[in-house]
Amino acid sequence: MARRVLVTGADTFWGGRTIQALEADRTIDVIVGLGMEEPSVQWDRAEFVRADQTYSILSRLVRATQVDTVVHTFLLVDSSLASPRRMHETNVIGTMNLLAAAEASGSVRHVIVKSSGLVYGSSARDPATFDEETPRAGRPRTEVERSLVEAEGLVADFAGEHPTATVTVLRFANVLGDEIVTSLSRNLSRPLCPSILGFDPLVQFVHQHDVVRALEFAFHQKVTGTFNVAGAGRLPWSEVAAICGTRLLPLPPVRPDLAAAPLVRAGLFAFPPELGTLLRYGRGMDTRRFSDAGFAYHYTSAGAVEAFARQLRLRKNIGHPRHRYTYEHDVEQFFRHSPAVVRTPAR
Amino acid sequence: MSTRRAAVGTKPSTGVVPLRRTGTAQSELFDPRRSDVDEWGRSDRVRAFARMLSNPVYAKWFRAEWEGLDRIPATGGALLVGNHAGAVPCDAPVVMHGIETELARPVYGLADYWFRTLPFIGTLWSRAGGVPARPDNAYRILHEQGQLALVFPEGVKGPSKPYAERYQLQRFGRGGFVEIAMRAGVPVLPIAIIGSEETMPVLWQVPAVAQALKLPYFPVTANMVLLGPLGIVVPFPAKFRLRVLEPVTFDVPPDQDHYPKSRVMEESERVRSMLQEALRDMLAERRSIWFG
Numbered sequence: 258m259a260r261r262v263l264v265t266g267a268d269t270f271w272g273g274r275t276i277q278a279l280e281a282d283r284t285i286d287v288i289v290g291l292g293m294e295e296p297s298v299q300w301d302r303a304e305f306v307r308a309d310q311t312y313s314i315l316s317r318l319v320r321a322t323q324v325d326t327v328v329h330t331f332l333l334v335d336s337s338l339a340s341p342r343r344m345h346e347t348n349v350i351g352t353m354n355l356l357a358a359a360e361a362s363g364s365v366r367h368v369i370v371k372s373s374g375l376v377y378g379s380s381a382r383d384p385a386t387f388d389e390e391t392p393r394a395g396r397p398r399t400e401v402e403r404s405l406v407e408a409e410g411l412v413a414d415f416a417g418e419h420p421t422a423t424v425t426v427l428r429f430a431n432v433l434g435d436e437i438v439t440s441l442s443r444n445l446s447r448p449l450c451p452s453i454l455g456f457d458p459l460v461q462f463v464h465q466h467d468v469v470r471a472l473e474f475a476f477h478q479k480v481t482g483t484f485n486v487a488g489a490g491r492l493p494w495s496e497v498a499a500i501c502g503t504r505l506l507p508l509p510p511v512r513p514d515l516a517a518a519p520l521v522r523a524g525l526f527a528f529p530p531e532l533g534t535l536l537r538y539g540r541g542m543d544t545r546r547f548s549d550a551g552f553a554y555h556y557t558s559a560g561a562v563e564a565f566a567r568q569l570r571l572r573k574n575i576g577h578p579r580h581r582y583t584y585e586h587d588v589e590q591f592f593r594h595s596p597a598v599v600r601t602p603a604r
Numbered sequence: 605m606s607t608r609r610a611a612v613g614t615k616p617s618t619g620v621v622p623l624r625r626t627g628t629a630q631s632e633l634f635d636p637r638r639s640d641v642d643e644w645g646r647s648d649r650v651r652a653f654a655r656m657l658s659n660p661v662y663a664k665w666f667r668a669e670w671e672g673l674d675r676i677p678a679t680g681g682a683l684l685v686g687n688h689a690g691a692v693p694c695d696a697p698v699v700m701h702g703i704e705t706e707l708a709r710p711v712y713g714l715a716d717y718w719f720r721t722l723p724f725i726g727t728l729w730s731r732a733g734g735v736p737a738r739p740d741n742a743y744r745i746l747h748e749q750g751q752l753a754l755v756f757p758e759g760v761k762g763p764s765k766p767y768a769e770r771y772q773l774q775r776f777g778r779g780g781f782v783e784i785a786m787r788a789g790v791p792v793l794p795i796a797i798i799g800s801e802e803t804m805p806v807l808w809q810v811p812a813v814a815q816a817l818k819l820p821y822f823p824v825t826a827n828m829v830l831l832g833p834l835g836i837v838v839p840f841p842a843k844f845r846l847r848v849l850e851p852v853t854f855d856v857p858p859d860q861d862h863y864p865k866s867r868v869m870e871e872s873e874r875v876r877s878m879l880q881e882a883l884r885d886m887l888a889e890r891r892s893i894w895f896g
Contacts, residue, residue: 381720384740385644391740455723459645489633496639510723538720541643557635 259286263324266331268292270437274469276303295584311350315358326367334373337440337529341400348404356415367423369475374430379534388543389483399530425475430487433561434465435568440527445501454507458539461491464561474552484547488558501566645730665841672848681746681790684754688762691804691825695797714755747788757781764821767805773880779872789858791851796882802893803839843896
C-alpha cells in the first residue's frame, strides 16, 4: 500500500537525511517535511512546510495531507544549541501538538520518535549498561533530559491509548558524523577538548549513517516499542580524544562548569550541563533489542569515532566543502508542480 | 595498518590480509580500539600492572595462602562471597590478585557506587576491575558473560566494626547476593578469610570526621596510633589464609522475576553460618596472627 509520510525537523540533519532516504522508496506516495528553517539538503520530491517551534500548524497539516506515518525527528538533544525555554517548547509542547494532531486525524497509524540516550541520564548510581526497561537512577537534573523524559512520557501515553497504532521510539547514543554538529562533535574537532580531572568515563557512539538507516529501518519494518540505537562497544573518553587527535583539557572535578564558563565564552569548546555529567560517569546502552529486531549496524562505537576522525583529517587537509545546498522555494515549487517538468515515475 | 586499510576499502588488498567490508555481520565490523578497557571499565593491562605492584605485598607482606582453590570453576560464572574486614579492607585486592594469578581468570569486584564519585580513585578502581554493585550489573557479569564476581554482603558494616568484634559476621544485607545468584543461575562460593581483621584494627569511630569528609565511616585504627598519618595506608603484615568452601547451589530456575523472600533470607543465612563456622575453625587452628 502506498504510504504518506510526515517528517518533522526537516531542516535538521536528521529530518533532511531521513527524507532523502525515504524518497528512494517509490512505494511512498507523499513525503512532507516540516521544519522551522529551510531544508539544508536537497530533496527530489518531498514538500517543505515551514512551522513555528511548537508546531501549532500540525493538526491542520495532518488533516489536510492524511499522512499515515509520522517520523518525529525534531527533538532537541543538545542544550548548548537552545535555551531551556525553547527546549521545553519544542520537545514537550511540539511532541504534544504532534500527537494531538495524529490522534485527531485518525489517519496516522505509525509514529516514529527519535529520542536520545539522554533519557537515561548519567550518574554514579547508573548500571554499566542501560537496557530499554532500566529506569533512570534519579530525577533529571538538566532541562534537556527533563524535556525528553516528558516527551517520551507523552509518546508512551499515546501508545497506551492507541493500541492499534505502531509507535516506535528510538533512543540514540551520541551521534558522530561529518554532517551533524553537536557540542560533543564540535569539542572533538578542536585542538582542546574538555574532560574532568580524574574521570575517564566510557562513552558509546552511533554513526550518522546508522542513524538514518535506523529511522529508515523503523519506517519499513514497523517495529513497535522502544529501542536503543548505539554502536557496539564503548570507549574511554581519553581513547576517543586520542583517535580524534585532540588534547584533553581537564577541568576541576568540583564545579567544572564554573571553570569551563570563561573557556566556553571564549569559544574554546562547548560545555552544556548534560556533557558535564557524561564526562564524569559516561553511559552504556544495550543494543540487542534493535539488533534482534533485524537491524544490522554498519559501525561499532570505535568505528564511528574512527570514521569521524577520518573526516576531521580530510577537513583539515582540504577545508570545508564550498558547495552547500540552498533551498529556493520558487525553484523547488517549479520542479514539483510546473507542467513544464517532465516527470518519469518509478524509473 | 594493513587491517585498517583493508577495512576502509581504499584499495583491494593483494596481501594475505583478507579484505573486510564494513556492514556485514556484527562481529565482522571494523572496530579500531586502541585501549583494552572493556565495557565494565576493566583493563587487562592495568590489572597486570596492579598485579606486578601488589605481588610483593601479596606474597611477602601478607603471605597469602589458599585452600580449596580448585573449587572455583575454570569456566562459567560464580559469585564469590567473602567476609569483609580491616578499616581499609585488603581482602578484596588479595582475593582478586590470588584468583587472577592462580587461575588466570578475571574477577570483577562489586562494591558501592560511592567509589565512582571519587576522582582518580574511581577511575583506577574501575580499571582494576571494580564494578558498582547493582543487580543488573551482577546479572550481566555472571549470567551473560560467565565471569567471576566478588561481593562482600556485609558491606561497610564489615570493615567499620570495632576490633573487639573481629570475625563476627555482620548482617548480610538483605540477601541480595542470593537473589542475584539465583537469577543468574550460578553457584555461590563462600570464601573465608582470616588475617584481614588484624591488618588494620579499628579502635573507635569518629562520625563527625566521616560526615565532614563525606566518607562512609572514619575510624581511628591501631595503624594510625602507631604510624601516624602513614597508618591510613600501611596495613600490618598479618598472615592471610583464605579457604574456599563448598559451592552453594540453589535448586530454583534462573531468570525469574521474583524469588520468595523467605527462601532468599534462609539461603543467605545458610551461607553466612557456613562462613562463620569456617572462620571459627580456621581461627582455632591459628597459632599466631603474624605467622599463621
